[in-house]
Amino acid sequence: MPLDLPLLNSSFNAKDKYRSRVGTSYALLPFKFIKLDHKRYIVTNFVGEYVVLSRTSLHALIQHKLEINSDLYDQLKVKHFIIDGDSTVALDLLACKYRTRHSLLKNLTSLFIFVVSLRCEHSCPYCQVSRQSQDRQAFDMQLTHAEKAIDFVFSSPSPDLKIEFQGGESLLNFELIRWIVERVSHRNDIESRNVSFVIATNLAILNDDILEFCAEYEIDISTSLDGPRELHNANRPRPNKNSYELTIEGIKRVRDRLGNDAVSALMTTTPASLSQPKAIVDEYLQQDFSSIFLRSISPYGFAVKTGVASGYSSEEWIIFYRSALDYIIQINLEGTPFREEYASMLLRKILTPFPTGYVDLQSPAGLGLSCLTFNYDGSIYASDESRMLAEMDDYTFRLGTLDNDTFADVISSEKLIGLLSETMTESMPMCADCGIQPYCGSDPVFHYATQSEIVGHKPTSGFCSKNMEIIKHLIHLLEDHEDSSLVLRSWIS
Amino acid sequence: MSELKKTITPLYGMLTKTSDAEPVIVRLTQNRDPSSTDNLAYLVQKDEKNIPLGFDTYVVPDHCTETLPSLNNDKRVTYELPQSLSYLHEGDVIRINPRGGEISVIYRHHSPSNSLFLTEQCNSRCVMCSQPPKIQPDSELAEACLEAIPLIDPETEELGLTGGEPTLLDEKFFEILDACKRHLPNTAIHVLSNGRLFNYLSYAQKLAEIDHPDCVIGIPIYSDLAWEHDFCVQATGAYDQTIRGILNLARCGIRIELRVVIHSYSATRLLYLAEFITRNLPFVEHVALMGLEPIGFGKTNLDALWIDPVDYQADLEIAVSRLVEAGMNASIYNHQLCILPTHLWPFARQSISDWKNVYLPECEKCAFQDRCGGFFHSSMRKYSKSIKPIETVLPEHEIIL
Ligand code: SF4
Numbered sequence A: 001m002p003l004d005l006p007l008l009n010s011s012f013n014a015k016d017k018y019r020s021r022v023g024t025s026y027a028l029l030p031f032k033f034i035k036l037d038h039k040r041y042i043v044t045n046f047v048g049e050y051v052v053l054s055r056t057s058l059h060a061l062i063q064h065k066l067e068i069n070s071d072l073y074d075q076l077k078v079k080h081f082i083i084d085g086d087s088t089v090a091l092d093l094l095a096c097k098y099r100t101r102h103s104l105l106k107n108l109t110s111l112f113i114f115v116v117s118l119r120c121e122h123s124c125p126y127c128q129v130s131r132q133s134q135d136r137q138a139f140d141m142q143l144t145h146a147e148k149a150i151d152f153v154f155s156s157p158s159p160d161l162k163i164e165f166q167g168g169e170s171l172l173n174f175e176l177i178r179w180i181v182e183r184v185s186h187r188n189d190i191e192s193r194n195v196s197f198v199i200a201t202n203l204a205i206l207n208d209d210i211l212e213f214c215a216e217y218e219i220d221i222s223t224s225l226d227g228p229r230e231l232h233n234a235n236r237p238r239p240n241k242n243s244y245e246l247t248i249e250g251i252k253r254v255r256d257r258l259g260n261d262a263v264s265a266l267m268t269t270t271p272a273s274l275s276q277p278k279a280i281v282d283e284y285l286q287q288d289f290s291s292i293f294l295r296s297i298s299p300y301g302f303a304v305k306t307g308v309a310s311g312y313s314s315e316e317w318i319i320f321y322r323s324a325l326d327y328i329i330q331i332n333l334e335g336t337p338f339r340e341e342y343a344s345m346l347l348r349k350i351l352t353p354f355p356t357g358y359v360d361l362q363s364p365a366g367l368g369l370s371c372l373t374f375n376y377d378g379s380i381y382a383s384d385e386s387r388m389l390a391e392m393d394d395y396t397f398r399l400g401t402l403d404n405d406t407f408a409d410v411i412s413s414e415k416l417i418g419l420l421s422e423t424m425t426e427s428m429p430m431c432a433d434c435g436i437q438p439y440c441g442s443d444p445v446f447h448y449a450t451q452s453e454i455v456g457h458k459p460t461s462g463f464c465s466k467n468m469e470i471i472k473h474l475i476h477l478l479e480d481h482e483d484s485s486l487v488l489r490s491w492i493s
Numbered sequence B: 001m002s003e004l005k006k007t008i009t010p011l012y013g014m015l016t017k018t019s020d021a022e023p024v025i026v027r028l029t030q031n032r033d034p035s036s037t038d039n040l041a042y043l044v045q046k047d048e049k050n051i052p053l054g055f056d057t058y059v060v061p062d063h064c065t066e067t068l069p070s071l072n073n074d075k076r077v078t079y080e081l082p083q084s085l086s087y088l089h090e091g092d093v094i095r096i097n098p099r100g101g102e103i104s105v106i107y108r109h110h111s112p113s114n115s116l117f118l119t120e121q122c123n124s125r126c127v128m129c130s131q132p133p134k135i136q137p138d139s140e141l142a143e144a145c146l147e148a149i150p151l152i153d154p155e156t157e158e159l160g161l162t163g164g165e166p167t168l169l170d171e172k173f174f175e176i177l178d179a180c181k182r183h184l185p186n187t188a189i190h191v192l193s194n195g196r197l198f199n200y201l202s203y204a205q206k207l208a209e210i211d212h213p214d215c216v217i218g219i220p221i222y223s224d225l226a227w228e229h230d231f232c233v234q235a236t237g238a239y240d241q242t243i244r245g246i247l248n249l250a251r252c253g254i255r256i257e258l259r260v261v262i263h264s265y266s267a268t269r270l271l272y273l274a275e276f277i278t279r280n281l282p283f284v285e286h287v288a289l290m291g292l293e294p295i296g297f298g299k300t301n302l303d304a305l306w307i308d309p310v311d312y313q314a315d316l317e318i319a320v321s322r323l324v325e326a327g328m329n330a331s332i333y334n335h336q337l338c339i340l341p342t343h344l345w346p347f348a349r350q351s352i353s354d355w356k357n358v359y360l361p362e363c364e365k366c367a368f369q370d371r372c373g374g375f376f377h378s379s380m381r382k383y384s385k386s387i388k389p390i391e392t393v394l395p396e397h398e399i400i401l
C-alpha cells in the first residue's frame, strides 16, 4: 500500500483490521458453467447471477487457488459464487433471491385462454388448429362451458387474471366474447382482481360494434403480422389474397379507436421469412410497433401435416434470429427505441432477480401453473400448444373437462403434477449440468411432439439449441459489445 | 432571483442571562387568546402594546427589547432571544434551559427539513459521521422529543427522526414513533438508522406493529463487500446485521431507503454496489447516492475521505443507470449541478437542509442556481475544483429536470 495515502485519525481502525478476517481460504457455493467461446466460460449460480471467466480463472476458482481479495475474487464473492470468513449473509441473500425467482408459483394460474371458436376464414398452411366450416354447433364454445370456465378462472388465487380469446378466428364468435367479458366484469365488482382481456384476431372481420365494445371494457387486441405484404399474404392465404391489407387497416382502426398501445402483433417465421429478417423488422417499424416477438413455428397441428413445420432447421432459425437481432440493435443505436421480446424476457432473467411469466422459460414449466386453455369443446388443456396437439388426436396434455372438473381438481391432478415434475430443469438430463439452466426452461409439448418424449433428448432438441445459442449470444453481446449491451440493458425495464 | 444564502441558520443560542428555573419545551405563538396556554410561549412583537396576560412564558426577540421593562414590571417569566435566533416564528418549537442559559430550536414551522434528534449514542462509529456519537447517557433527548411532538403542527409534511442510532432507545423509540402516529397522522416520518438492530426479527415486527401510515427507514450502506462496509462503520459484523435487518424490515412490509455516502472508500465500488442492490435488495423503495458532508468525523478524517466528486462521475453515471434499468428509484443528493453530467440532472435533488445550505459567491453568475442544491456550509472547507457557474444556455434537450 502506498505510504503517502492520507490516514484516518488514529482513533479509527485501519482497513486491514477488517480485511484480515476474510482469511486465507474460501468455500464454493453451488454453480454451473458452460463454454461461451474457445477461451471463456459462462459461470452461473442457481439464482441466475453470472460471470464470464477464462479457462485459467475457472480452474483456479475450482481448485481453490484464486488470489484472495483480488478483483476477480471480490466479484465472485459478491455474486455469491464463493464464501469466506468475511460474512455469512450470502446464504440469507441466496435464499431470498431463490424465493424471488420462484415468486410467481404461489399465485398459480393467471392466464386463461378461451378458444371461443375453431372456425376461421383464413387457410394458413402453418395454422395449428383452425377449420373452415360453418358448423357453429360443432366448432364454437357453448354457453354452458363458458359459464363453467368463468368459475374456473375465479377459483385461481392469482391477483392478476388475464383472459385471452383465441380461435380459429375468435371474432367469428363475438357474441360469446361479449357475454364472457360482461359476466367476468360484473363478477369482478365483488372479486376485485386485476382482470385484463385480450382478443387474438386476424382483424379481417373487425367492425365498429366490436371496437366500441373493446373501448368500453378496455380490451386489448393481439393480431398476426408476419412481415411485408408479399410474405404476409403468402403465409396467410385468403380468397382475395388481401390478408395483409385487412391486417394493416385493422391495426389502424384499432389504434384510432383504442389508442396506439392497444394492439400488439405476433409474427411467425416460415421458410419464406428466413431470407428477409430486415424486411420483417422494417415492416414492424413502419407500422409503428415498439417491439417484435420473433417466433419460430411450433411443430403441431396442420403445420406438421402440411410439412411446413419441418421446413427449416433450428440452425437456420438461429441464423435468422441473430441477424434480425443485430439489425434491431443497430436501429436502437441509430436512435429508435425498439425491442425484441424474446431477448427482453431472457435479459430480464439474466440481469434481474425476477422471474418471467413466459410458459417455456420456467422450471417447472408454466404449463397449467401459469396458463390454462379452455378448448371450444369444453376440454381443458395445459397450454395453447397442447390443444393443438389434441387436434391430431393426441390427448396427452388434456387435464380434464369443464363438465367434470374444478380448478382444484385440475391443478392438483396426478396428471398435471406428473407432467410438471418432468419439466424441472434442475434435475433434467443435460439441463442439470448446463450453465444456461437458470435462464432456460422446458417445453414438454414441443419435446413430446418432436421426440415423443416429455423430458426430451437435449443434444438433439431444437428447443435446447435455440435457447443455448440465443442466451450465449446475448451474454456475448453484454460482455463484449459496449454499445449493444447498453441497448440490451434498456430492454429489461 | 432572491439573494443567495451564504450563511447557516443557527439552531442553538445562549440566553442573555441565566436563571433558576426548570427547562421547558414550548411552542411559540402570537395568538393573544388561545384556548389553552399549556406549553405555549408568547412571542413578543416589535413595539407591541398591551401584551396579553396569562402565558407562563414570554419570549422576546432582540429587536423587541423595548417591551422588557413593562413585562418585567408585571413579573412575567421572560426570556430574551439572542440576535442569532431572532428569526424564530410563530409555530416554532424550542427548548429553553434557564440554568444553562441555552436555547435550542427543535422544530421550525416554515422549514421543509425538520428532524428530531433522539439520541447521541450509537453502536457504529462511521468514519465520516456528521454527528459523532457520544457515550454518556442522554435519555433527556428522547424525553424532549416526546414532549415536543404534540407541539408540532400536524400539517407538517415531513419529519426526520435521527441520532445517533434511534433504535438503541428500544421501547422509547417505538413510543416516539407511536407518538408521531397519534399527533402527526399526516406527517411522513423518515427515520435514519443503521438498521443493525433489525437483525432481530422481533424488532422489525415491533416496528410493523406500530403500523405507522407513512414511515420510511433510511439505512446507509457503503460497500457490497462486508469487511469494507464494516471498516466504513468501524464495527465488526455490522454489514451482516444491516443486511439481515433490511431483509427483516422488508419481510415485515416496512418501507426502506438505502443511503450511500460517497467518499474515497465507497467510491471505488460504487458501481458494484449499485449492481448488488439491484440483484439483492430490489425491494427497497429508494436509493440515495450522497455527497460527503465534511463535518464531525467527516471533518476529522477529511483528508483520508476526500475524493473530488468530478473524479467519480463516470461511475456515478453507470451506478444510476444500473438502478434505473432495474426499475428502481435513484436520487443524487448533495451534489452541485455544475459537476454532474447533464443527464444526471433529473436525479439531482436539492437535498441539503435549509438551515445549513449555502452557495458560493460565484454561484450568483450561474444560470441554474435556483435548481442547484448548493453546498453544505461545512463544505466551504473543501469542495470540488470544478465548480463553475453555468453561464451558457444549454440546449434544451440536454436538460430534463
Ligand atoms: S434445454 Fe438445453 S440450454 Fe436449456 S437448460 Fe437444458 S441443456 Fe441447457
Ligand code: SF4
Pocket: B336, B337, B338, B339, B359, B360, B362, B363, B366, B367, B368, B369, B370, B372, B373, B374, B387, B388, B389, B390
Ligand atoms: S455554480 Fe455550480 S454550485 Fe453554484 S449554483 Fe451553479 S451549479 Fe450550483
